[in-house]
């Protein structure tokens with residue numbers, strides 16, 4: 001039980017703000033709390049819902065700023081990353097270590113839920129062990145994880161068998177793809193039509209249908225559009241439609257080069273979207289027309305994508321970038337719109353209506369941002385200031401399901417330096 005007091009402002013959701021106190025009981029936002037509830041002092045701070053990173057590749061946390069991976073076409077980037085994975089040897093140990101560091105970085109920057117689109121499954125690797133190592137890492141730190149059994153040129157039958165085995169291995173804990181405590185969710189998702197065949201989309205779709213899992217893929221980055229044209233003479237959205245992947249349970253990440261007609265088609269199919277400007281902009285892979293997507297009624301979330309293209313899992317920094325770039329691709333976005341994308345927008349794409357807001361009954365996931373320092377002085381609107389002012393800010397405290405997981409800028413249940421040391425020993429960086 002938690003009683004958060006003294007905040008300058010509570011941002012309940014993008015439309016609702018108030019002052020006073022906020023209570024979390026049994027992991028959920030409540031109208032009140034018993035007198036013996038733990039008190040979390042938020043004086044001089046703004047409290048927001050925990051951020052939801054709707055698109056990450058946690059493994060890439062071990063592969064940042066590698067030579068030959070910055071600002072290059074995806075055709076050149078993919079083999080360079082593949083060579084680095086092969087050199088390091090991707091197994092459950094590395095997946096677990098990378099996930100520990102990635103989830104630690106997430107929590108320390110205010111991200112309480114991470115969707116990990118895991119795409120690297122070397123032949124012979126124990127995929128069930130990789131999934132469990134990733135899930136264990138997130139659970140140990142107190143972060144929520146959505147583990148997506150991805151595929152990138154995997155054999156379709158093997159990918160589907162592995163996805164099925166992963167689901168079966170968690171079945172006791174994760175009925176219907178979601179653990180009862182909401183800490184672990186399972187999903188499936190090919191990397192995109194540029195890498196995976198119709199068979200992979202269909203077979204992973206069958207696993208999803210059997211177990212009630214969400215589906216995710218990536219669409220309409222530069223290389224995706226090019227390869228769809230070369231291989232099929234078609235656009236990625238047309239292929240996804242034909243392959244049964246334009247549906248309300250599907251989230252499409254990136255969506256850079258989409259036409260007005262395609263946006264209408266996506267809206268009609270009720271798919272959700274994930275904007276990932278921190279990956280697409282620096283790499284030159286395109287910019288999603290976010291305002292047009294939103295104005296068409298599509299729920300848009302925010303994701304960082306992985307360390308191989310972004311180098312940071314700091315979602316608030318990418319929210320700021322989304323704000324800054326929006327006027328170049330449509331209309332300016334308001335800070336509250338983008339905060340809404342980074343919270344409730346992402347949560348909707350995960351099918352998680354309890355996440356991303358602080359309305360009563362919602363998940364008790366929140367961030368306490370100190371706005372009393374010099375970088376926030378003179379700010380007229382402290383909520384807008386979360387994005388516009390103080391780039392790279394980190395939350396002072398972070399709460400997940402009512403548990404304090406970051407206190408005074410430090411992880412509560414792990415030593416950050418030990419996690420980093422384990423990664424350094426494993427990959428030499």
Ligand SMILES: [Zn+2]
Pocket residue numbers: 055218253276279305306
């Ligand atoms: Zn991505």
